[in-house]
Amino acid sequence: DAKTTQPNSMESNEEEPVHLPCNHSTISGTDYIHWYRQLPSQGPEYVIHGLTSNVNNRMASLAIAEDRKSSTLILHRATLRDAAVYYCILRDDFGNEKLTFGTGTRLTIIP
């Protein structure tokens, strides 16, 4: 399985944009890039996913490098409720159910 690398932790000020990086240099052509987040004492929550093009939804934006070896999750205006562990996951949509969440990036929001 292709592997992702994320910083262990990041801090950001409230109401400022946050850019969470993810490296996936061994990504294959059929791997989708998924982002989940896990708030304290809760189950993970889907954030966004993409294949090649940048994606936007009500929660965040996903910027994917042209060579697809890295991506960035963008929270446009962080709030205290965005404090969580963010996981970048590669998912092959051609029948492979197995995946690895990794340890993610713990995002701390400073009031």
Next chain:
Amino acid sequence: NAGVTQTPKFRVLKTGQSMTLLCAQDMNHEYMYWYRQDPGMGLRLIHYSVGEGTTAKGEVPDGYNVSRLKKQNFLLGLESAAPSQTSVYFCASSYLPWGNNGQFFGPGTRLTVL
């Protein structure tokens, strides 16, 4: 919709005891999953199901069994609990494998094996 619910929320077992964790979803999802999360680590897939009556092994299946007799329920069994199975267990479901809205997760079951 309740989404994904898990029963129980907390449980303490002694080594060698057995128990069953119940996961229920009311979204008519085909796919269901059981994960475990150990302190400071990401989630690891234990078993999953691609539809009623089917099950398959994930990354860490040893010591666990599962059943999917009804589409809405996915049971995780521990026949003889061991301290190494102390963990938080999450159930998830999805309409498609991952799908456009990803997997929906339950609140978790915190299990301690003494």
